[in-house]
Amino acid sequence: MASEKAITLLRQRICDSSFVYSAFRYSSNENYSKLKFLISNTISEACNNSVLLLGPRGCGKGAIVDLVLEDLKADLPEVISVVRLNGLLHAEDSCAVKEIARQLCVEHNLLFSKTASLDDNSLFMIDMLRECGLAHKTIIFILDEFELFTQGKQRLLYSLLDAMQTLSSQSIVIGISCQLDVDQLLEKRVRSRFSHRKLLFIPPSTEDINRLLEHILYLPKDPSFTSNFVDEFNSNIESILSDKRFKEIIDSLLVVDSTISSIIxxxxxxxGFMYCKSGSLTLADLKSALLCHQRQPMxxxxxxxxxxELYILVCMMRLESREQNSYNFNSIMKEYKAIQDAYKTSDNxxxxxxxxxxxxxxxxxxxSFTDSRTRSLSIEFRPVRALLSYQELHQGLNSHVSCPAILQKLLDHESYK
Amino acid sequence: MIYLVFDNVELLRSWERSSSIIRLLFRLHDILKIPEVGIIYISSSSPDAYYSSHGSIEPLTVYFPDYTLENLHDILLISNQSNPKLFSTFLSVVLKPFYRVTRRVDELSVSLQPLFLKYCEPLSDQILVPDEAMKRRLFDNLQSHLVASLNNLFMVPHWSSHQIKSDRECSKKRSRKSGSNELDFHMSMSMKYLLLSAFIASRNPATLDAALFDSSGCLSNRKRKRSSMTSMNQKDNMAEEILLKGPGTFPLERLLAIFQCIAHVGETMAEDEQIENCITAEGGSVGLTSDVLLELSSLCIANFICKGGSCPIEGSARYRCIIDEEMAVKVARSINFPLSSYLYRR
Structure with missing residues (x-):
């Protein structure tokens, strides 16, 4: 089935971040070319460098690095070795140094000793830096979640940057962080050794997004598809992309979150909606996906x-609207009984x-409970609070399938009694 | 393709260093960079419960709504296979009112089972498929039980009380007990006094003890109540406060003092009876022995009294009685103790 194959291809593309970001490879994406220039310059001039990539999550910082490295590895094989660390995993110094030693061993076909101490490993790291410098090889350290490396004594950052200054090494430290002022967290001795190069990543512009959508959704002229099918599929996509209603959908998406990852x-x-019908992509699919994407959990x-349960929520809202700051089950029950006495509903x-x-x-x-520690008190007496706002409850009651009308009245008129 | 499934992710939030663990867990796919690994998170709380963890990457969400009325009908029907037609008519009558209260299958199936037995009672032949007239008759028969059953929705049937261990929540336990008019457990005489004195100590302000119990342990004359406007207001405020604060805490000494007082009252009452019956036995004496402390600890274990936080100055443990009034009255009635005259009424 051609259409099923097309869907599989689209899914593969979306899950593969290197494909998604390759849309920006040949474009005028500044960060890509800047980073590539910086790294290749460092390699060719045999010096040390450090750079910070900053920007909100989901803007493709890591993916751009991957793209650049991929390109450089193709251009200059045997010259680059990459060490990747993640702040979530390697924030501890000993752990990080061990991981560096391990990755360097793997890269250079050496035997890694698991029992090596922290000192052994850091000595090994410095030796490796020196050796690689002499052999005109560049080691690239990629520190993801860079802000987590700044916790504690920052011994790792110091020893890395210090080695880069004193030794005849050749290495680049790339820090990736979503905290824009992360360089302020560095200690003085580390900051002075850090070159203050920063690349700022911002959410994509509208043109970039359009290019991205075209890049992902258009099928290639490939022998695996009949050219008829490809033409039909692509013309359908084209009509959707140029549709005004589709632009509205994308706009409402971007208002909330304009990063690439949210669009992906x-x-x-x-x-996924398209798969259910196994046909071509339609505007209806896109719309229902939007509804799915913008669920309101409350x-x-x-x-x-x-x-x-709704009665109890409404009682709580009424208590809150009377500016009763603290209440528990007993006070809710009092309110509930008062309502039941006044209206004699069937829900008593x-x-x-x-x-x-x-x-x-x-x-x-x-x-939720407002207190966390007095476990000994039974539930009736522990103070509670509502985690939803009046507006949310109002909206929820209005769209509830079987909500009795009296509940809405009770909510709308706080003094209604 | 390998799938990693994380169930009950919401429990992670109460872990130590939870924020970094959750961050790592949600970024796992990103860090691994292996497209052949799929990660599934199952959570009863919505994705916004995890937002606080520094805007981690949000997984795609698939929302499972609660069961609808039709769903529940079908699910419950599976559990009863003996006469599906009869059970189906039963459900169509009963499920709707129950659905207004709860939508959980476990609770519904437990509370509907005894009701179905009642529903079947008039039937001689359980295999029979009921016709319209029969349906109406059965429903009329059931209607009286329906409201009672709704209000006792979460009660465990009496006969199972011995099988069900104390791992049930205390609220449930209490609810079961307050259902019947008599205490359905055995408790020694002194333990009942102890429980009552704990109840009194929890409800009454400590400053009133001297007024309620004079040195001889008998009930002293209480002050006449004022009923001016201000005192009424004060009373309202007090009631509100008690409603919010719950039972108060008390130190062990106060409990023992009250215990001695009311045990003494009970003794004199018992002695009066004994004199009438011309029996000269020394049975009713309830002395302050180590037994009392033992009984206190067993009351604590039974969750009638709980140990509160210790007092920061004195350093001694404080206790709190967490039985409700209904039960206290029942206990008092079982030993003919005039509880109401010892309670401070606001």
Missing amino acids: RYLYQAI IDKIHDSSIL YSKIVCLRAMEHLLERELI
């Missing part, structure tokens, strides 16, 4: 709640049942 996530969901939770349940309903609300995380 959205596209993946849209293609509203969903309200829709899942039973009527009694005993205290135990209401207590259990409140436990359900706690499990749903619509409400």
Whole structure:
């Protein structure tokens, strides 16, 4: 089936970050060319360098580095060796040095000793830096989640940067962080050894996004597809991309989160909808994917709640609107009984049942206890608070399938009684 | 393709260093860079519960809504195979009111089972498929039980009380006990007094002890109540406060003092009876022995009394009685103790 094959291809493309970001390879993407120039310059001039890549999450910092390295490895084989560290895993010095030693061993076909001490490993690292410098080989250190390396004594950063200054080594330190002022976290001795090169990554512009969409969605003229199918598929995509309604969808997406990763996530969901019908991509698919993408968890939770649970939520809101700062199950129960006495609804349940309903609300995380430590107090007396706003509850009640009208009235008119 | 499945991810949040663990877990796919590894997170809480972890990468979400009425009907029908037609008609009558209260299968199936037995009672032949008239008759029969059953929704049936161990929540336990009019457990005489004195100590302000119990341990005359406007307001505020704060804590000494007082009252009452019956036995004496402390600790284990935080100045443990009034009244009735006259009424 041609269409199924097309969908598989699209999915593969979306999951493969190197393909996604290769859209920016030959374009005028500044960061890509800057980084590439910087690294290749460092290699050719046989010096040391350091750079920080900064920008919000999901803007392709790591992917651009990968692209650059891939290109350089193709251009200059045997000259580059890469060491990758992640702040989440290697924030501890001993752990980081060990990992560096391990990766260098793998890279240069040496035997790695697991029992080597921290000193052994750091000596080995410095030796390797010197040897590689003499052999005109460049070691590139990529430190992801750079801000986590600045915790503690920063011994690793210091020894790396210090070695780069004193030894005749050839290495580049690339720090990747989403914290824009991460260089302020560096110690003085580290900062003075750091070259203050920074590349700032920003969310893509509209043109970039259009290019990205075209790059991902158009099928290639490939012998595996019949040219007829490719033409048909691509013309359909073209009509969608130029559609005004599609532009609206993309706009509403970008208002919330304009990073590349959010767009990629959205596209993946849209293609998931397409798979159900196994036809071509339609605007309806894109729209339902948008709804899926922009779920409101609080509203969903309200829709899942039973009527009694809604009563308790409304009681809590009424108490809150009366500026009663602290309340617990007993005060909610008092309010509930007052409502039941006034209206004689069919939803008059005993205290135990209401207590259990409140436990359900706690499990749903619509409400929570305000205190954390007094475990000894039984649930009835522990103060609670609502985790949703009045507006959310209002919206949720309005769109609830079987919400009794009286609940909405009780919520709207706080003094209604 | 390898899938890693993480179930109950929401529990991670209470772990030590949870924020870095969650961050790592959600970035795992990014760090691994192996497209053949898929990662599935199962969580009962929504994705926004994890936002605090520094805007980690958000996984694609697939939302599973709660069961609808039809879903529940179908699920519950599977559990009863003996007469699906009959059970189906039963469900169509009963499920709707229950659905207004809870949507959980476990709770529904537990509370519907005894109700179904009641529903079947008038039927001689359980295999029978009921016709319209029969349906109506059965429903009329059931209707009286329906409301009661709704209000006792989470009660464990009486006969199972011995099988179910104390791992159930205390609230449930108490609810079971308050259901029937008599205590369905055995408790020694002195333990009942101890429990009652703990209840009194928790409910009454400590400053009132001297007024309630005079030196001889008997009930002293209480002050006449004022009922001016200000005192009414004060009372309202007090009631509100008690509602919010819950039972108060008390030190061991106060508990023992009250215990001695009310045990003494109980003794004199018992002695009066004994004199009438011309029995001269020394059975009812409840002395302050180490037994009392032992009984206190077993009350703590049974979750009637709980140990609160210790007082920062004195350093001694403080206790709190967490039974509700209904149960206290029942205990008092079982030993003919005039509880209400010892409680400070606001």
